[in-house]
Amino acid sequence: MSVKLITKEKINDVISFGKKFHEEAKGYNGIPFDEEKLRFVSHNDWYTNPNWLLLAAFDEEDKPYGMFVGYVAEYYFSRDLYATDLIFFIEKSKRGGFAAIKFIKIFERWAKDKGVKEIRPATTSGIDINRTKDFYKAMKYEISGHNFRKEIL
DSSP, rough: EEEEEETTTTTTHHHHHHHHHHHHGGGGGGGGOHHHHHHHHHHIIITOOEEEEEEEEOOSSSSSEEEEEEEEEEEEEEEEEEEEEEEEOOOOTTTTTSSOOOHHHHHHHHHHHHOOOOEOOOOOOSSHHHHHHHHHHHHOOOOOOOOOOOOOO
8 A cells, every 4th residue: 555646657547546436425426527527637737736736545556546636725815825635535445544644644744845824624525524524633623614515406
């Protein structure tokens, strides 16, 4: 098991793995998964922008089983920086290991090096919400709000 930056050689494997996240993410059901769109955004925005961090966890066969995408931005009301995650997913059969902790520790170091004031992770996928909350509390994060969703047809 290893957690590392996603290289150009591995990015397509991780993008294909992203379909597993989408299938499990109740917070996004009803929204179609477009692998080509994800591939475009990954290659042209995330991968080329130094304010984005792309990590993956790989098994012994070098296949991805987890992914983390985070970024740094300015607050809308300030020039100060914060960091947040966009994707934080570990395949169900691999949860409870050290990959999640490694993702967060790497993200925290990276964000600190970028000069952020704070890290503000969110949970929008609907996957294991209470377990995710407990994980962040164990990592010394405090709850600062909730996410809501309503489908409009």
